[in-house]
Amino acid sequence: MFERFTDRARVVVHRAIEEARVEGRRPVGTEHLLLALLADGDALAGRVLADAGAVNADLRARIARHTRSGVSGLGEADAAALREIGIDLTAIVARIEESFGPDALREAAPAPRRRWGLRRHDGGRFSPRAKKVLELSLREALRLRHRHIGTEHILLGLLREGSGLGALVLTEAGLHLDDLRRRVETAVRAAA
């Protein structure tokens, strides 16, 4: 489905895949697409986001707050459950970090269980929402009668999908999705 993507839009998709890979979270989510859009400040989507007041570092931190699971890589609920049976997770983390360096336990993410029939290295798979965003970017392009899919269409897709982590952190940061959509459409018309 990527034939109509502009070079810049392709870079965004690749960057999103890279963001997901670095994080060690397997599927590419809407938050990775957002970070990738923000990274290209010269592209239309990046410009609109910056003009609307989106700050790359702030959004990245917000995303981390939603996805991060502490120094142990386990969540607070896990720590509480372990306390319940007399295991002090912080003590274990301290010992492991003493021997293997900071974040050793957090970075030791076990591979997700593989199901039969799935390729082993399927880096670049997309979450259902991220997939939806890309489908919607195509639909937005069609709606605007554009023959290509650019970063602006990906952003429109992300805004239209509206319920992924990417859209959530934008809202949290005080941006309004409808307002952003209008800004993109205005910028598209200006560029035409």
Add this chain to the structure above:
Amino acid sequence: MSQATELAAAAGSTDPRVGLRAVLALRRLLERLEVVQVDNARRQGWSWQEIADALEVSRQAVHKKHAGRPAVPGNREA
């Protein structure tokens, strides 16, 4: 609430939800500890067979589970 039930609530709850949740958390912790320790063993040049013996599982099992990860940087000569 009697002292006994208070103790049960505090230490080993008889509520399956509490107990099973602890098992789940323990499994998550175990999986991470295994990754840390297997990587450490590989860095120190241990063979899959040696690691398997230490974990009391088959060599195939340990290889299948851990060989897919990118090689860990270490002082092992490649």
